[in-house]
Amino acid sequence: MDHLSTEYTGFPADVIPLQYQALLLTDERRMKAFADAIERAVRPGMHVLDLGAGTGVLSYFAARAGAVVTAIEREPRVFATARAALRSAVGDAVRIVHADARDYLPEEPVDLVLCEMLHVGLLRERQVEVMGAFKRRYLHHVGGPLPRFLPEACVQAVQPVEQDFTYMGYTVPAPVFQLPESRQPRTVEAAPPQVFQQFFWTEPLPARCAADLTFVAERPAVVNAVRLITKNLLTLTYEPSGSVDWTMNYLVVPVSEPVEVLTGDEVRVRFAYAPGDEIPALTDDLRVSVPAHAR
Ligand SMILES: C[S@@+](CC[C@H](N)C(=O)[O-])C[C@H]1O[C@@H](n2cnc3c(N)ncnc32)[C@H](O)[C@@H]1O
Missing domain, CATH: 3.40.50.150 (Vaccinia Virus protein VP39)
Structure with a gap:
């Protein structure tokens, strides 16, 4: 939910x-x-x-x-x-x-x-x-x-985005849920998603959900949020070979210190929280930066 x-x-x-x-x-x-x-x-x-x-x-x-x-x-x-x-x-x-x-x-x-x-x-x-x-x-x-x-397995990905948090002239950087298959006119994807976690439920389960990833910006953007993507591999199928998957609604969360990037710039995204934590555990720890060497 x-x-x-x-x-x-x-x-x-x-x-x-x-x-x-x-x-x-x-x-x-x-x-x-x-x-x-x-x-x-x-x-x-x-x-x-x-x-x-x-x-x-x-x-x-x-x-x-x-x-x-x-x-x-x-x-x-x-x-x-x-x-x-x-x-x-x-x-x-x-x-x-x-x-x-x-x-x-x-x-x-x-x-x-x-x-x-x-x-x-x-x-x-x-x-x-x-x-x-x-x-x-x-x-x-x-x-x-x-x-x-x-489900049999879980795959989690994240991407830096520029999110329009302004509603009828009023700006509120609050978390937003999005339907995966729908067009999102309020979101500019600064870079494609990268996987930060994947595991089968039969394996030892993760104590943390953590990322420390470097992205390369595909367009100029003010990265003021990240989008979290969770895909559940519900069951593997063998004839035909594949899986039945369920991608949950995306979650876009604001970052406390937005950064401006140009095409080709590196953007680093870091966070860590425990499974079951409330959303502020993610947002409080979330850091987005442009590495000094990349400027
Ligand atoms: C997201 S709902 C899914 C309900 C149902 N399985 C479905 O797919 O429609 C999760 C359900 O788990 C129940 N639940 C949460 N923690 C539980 C626990 N520790 N033991 C038993 N039920 C729990 C909640 O009350 C809720 O009804």
């Missing part, structure tokens, strides 16, 4: 109250990607675990593909709503448990774990913490091998 602050919802950032779950259900790019990925990854008879089930829609997709599903949700009203909706949609194919996914452990091995507690930049939500806790506990109590995960 990209765009709802704790202050606004009154809930911790990682808990999505019922009144905001429809924003997830009506996000067509997200829904289509997950429906497609689950249909490709799930086989009849599989045991699927859905961590952070929300309204239960991913569990529903898995049950529809023939899986027996255990779904975990922490927020009580969301849990109660999901339980009723799942029962009416798929009967007892999904067992939903009111629990914290960080503590929950299945009684028997599972084939596939669904987990969508994602935010662009891996900020705000607790996917890394929840998946890390699950893997440790599963290996200790159930043993290896680990189940397959959906």
